[in-house]
Amino acid sequence: MAELKGILIIADLMNNALAPISKELLGAGRKLAASLNEPVEAVLIGSGVAAAANEAFQFGADKVYVVDDAVMKDYRTDSYVAAVVKVATQANPRIILAGQTTMGRDLLPRLAFKLNSAVTMDCIDLSIDAATKNLLMTKPVYGGNARALFTADTFPQMASVRSKAMAAISPDNSRKGDLITVSAGVDAGAIRTNVLQKVVAEVQGIKLEDAPVVVCGGRGIGGAEGFKTLEELAKVLKGAVAASRPPCDSGWVPDTMQIGLTGKIVSPDVYIAVALSGSSQHMAGCSGSKTIVAVNRDPEANIFKEARFGVVGDWKKIVPAMTTKMKELLNR
Numbered sequence: 001m002a003e004l005k006g007i008l009i010i011a012d013l014m015n016n017a018l019a020p021i022s023k024e025l026l027g028a029g030r031k032l033a034a035s036l037n038e039p040v041e042a043v044l045i046g047s048g049v050a051a052a053a054n055e056a057f058q059f060g061a062d063k064v065y066v067v068d069d070a071v072m073k074d075y076r077t078d079s080y081v082a083a084v085v086k087v088a089t090q091a092n093p094r095i096i097l098a099g100q101t102t103m104g105r106d107l108l109p110r111l112a113f114k115l116n117s118a119v120t121m122d123c124i125d126l127s128i129d130a131a132t133k134n135l136l137m138t139k140p141v142y143g144g145n146a147r148a149l150f151t152a153d154t155f156p157q158m159a160s161v162r163s164k165a166m167a168a169i170s171p172d173n174s175r176k177g178d179l180i181t182v183s184a185g186v187d188a189g190a191i192r193t194n195v196l197q198k199v200v201a202e203v204q205g206i207k208l209e210d211a212p213v214v215v216c217g218g219r220g221i222g223g224a225e226g227f228k229t230l231e232e233l234a235k236v237l238k239g240a241v242a243a244s245r246p247p248c249d250s251g252w253v254p255d256t257m258q259i260g261l262t263g264k265i266v267s268p269d270v271y272i273a274v275a276l277s278g279s280s281q282h283m284a285g286c287s288g289s290k291t292i293v294a295v296n297r298d299p300e301a302n303i304f305k306e307a308r309f310g311v312v313g314d315w316k317k318i319v320p321a322m323t324t325k326m327k328e329l330l331n332r
């Protein structure tokens with residue numbers, strides 16, 4: 001058997017450029033590469049994607065495999081799995097990483113099956129076991145209430161990684177690497193799905209998943225009107241507004257704003273939880289935040305156990321005061 005070598009990143013692309021998660025995965029790859037003394041490689045799949053290879057080098061790839069073909073324009077399970085199997089067979093990586101994204105969630109389990117290996121999904125930390133060189137994968141379990149450490153004894157070792165869990169390295173424009181073109185070799189007729197239409201969700205302001213600051217309102221906000229007050233704070237902090245489930249269920253805000261087990265998962269730098277209790281189902285969507293700030297009138301609310309900073313009191317008084325102070329401090 002050929003020697004297992006390197007960390008292969010399956011890149012998510014947006015408009016044929018690296019998506020933020022791909023830069024984060026390359027950063028994670030560099031960290032693992034330092035422990036293993038092995039290269040970081042990336043695979044870019046799509047149509048017209050070759051130009052993104054330079055970006056991949058700048059963000060840490062030593063080698064980039066490009067599968068550039070009109071048939072690969074849209075993500076489709078059959079064609080992408082086949083392409084990654086082809087690259088993985090050629091590269092023989094020790095580790096394969098992808099984002100916990102629409103593509104990663106669909107592709108990785110199938111890839112693991114095809115490569116006769118296993119995958120740990122939704123990881124928030126990765127490291128190398130110094131004794132065995134195996135990949136150690138940490139992921140939240142029990143609705144975010146605990147973290148579990150996984151490893152595997154099958155190869156390639158595979159993980160999907162949650163957005164914002166890893167840090168990208170600063171891009172180095174002078175960094176170069178090896179570019180390897182791989183033919184798709186896919187019979188278009190054998191692909192069982194077709195993309196008929198793409199609908200892009202309209203987002204006002206910054207996208208929730210990308211916002212460095214999220215101001216999230218709960219049932220205690222009391223109605224749609226109250227969310228306007230949260231918007232003012234979010235605007236000053238250049239952040240986005242989100243909600244726990246009750247405001248979405250009550251129709252105060254759209255469902256797309258829901259954070260939690262059955263909503264979105266975010267990991268911003270700052271998560272300001274206003275008038276929400278901090279249920280385990282809610283925390284499953286925000287426990288990866290770097291700093292949680294809680295505003296709640298009940299000093300016994302669970303959210304204070306999760307928060308780094310807390311203010312006990314009525315949000316109607318506290319949030320406008322926070323907005324005024326932030327405006328003053330940030331000069332906005």
Ligand SMILES: Cc1cc2nc3c(=O)[nH]c(=O)nc-3n(C[C@H](O)[C@H](O)[C@H](O)COP(=O)(O)OP(=O)(O)OC[C@H]3O[C@@H](n4cnc5c(N)ncnc54)[C@H](O)[C@@H]3O)c2cc1C
Pocket residue numbers: 217218219220221243244245246247258259260261262263274275276277278279281282285295296297298301313314315316
């Ligand atoms: C299968 C399943 C999946 C679920 N998925 C999700 C999910 O994805 N996301 C989610 O959020 N929930 C989810 N839930 C619901 C979850 O269990 C909780 O019911 C929900 O998170 C509670 O929302 P909340 O904290 O806003 O409301 P509550 O628990 O009612 O808390 C409201 C808080 O507001 C405070 N408050 C009230 N008035 C004020 C005021 N004037 N000033 C300051 N504080 C005030 C109260 O002290 C209280 O702590 C799920 C439940 C199930 C069973």
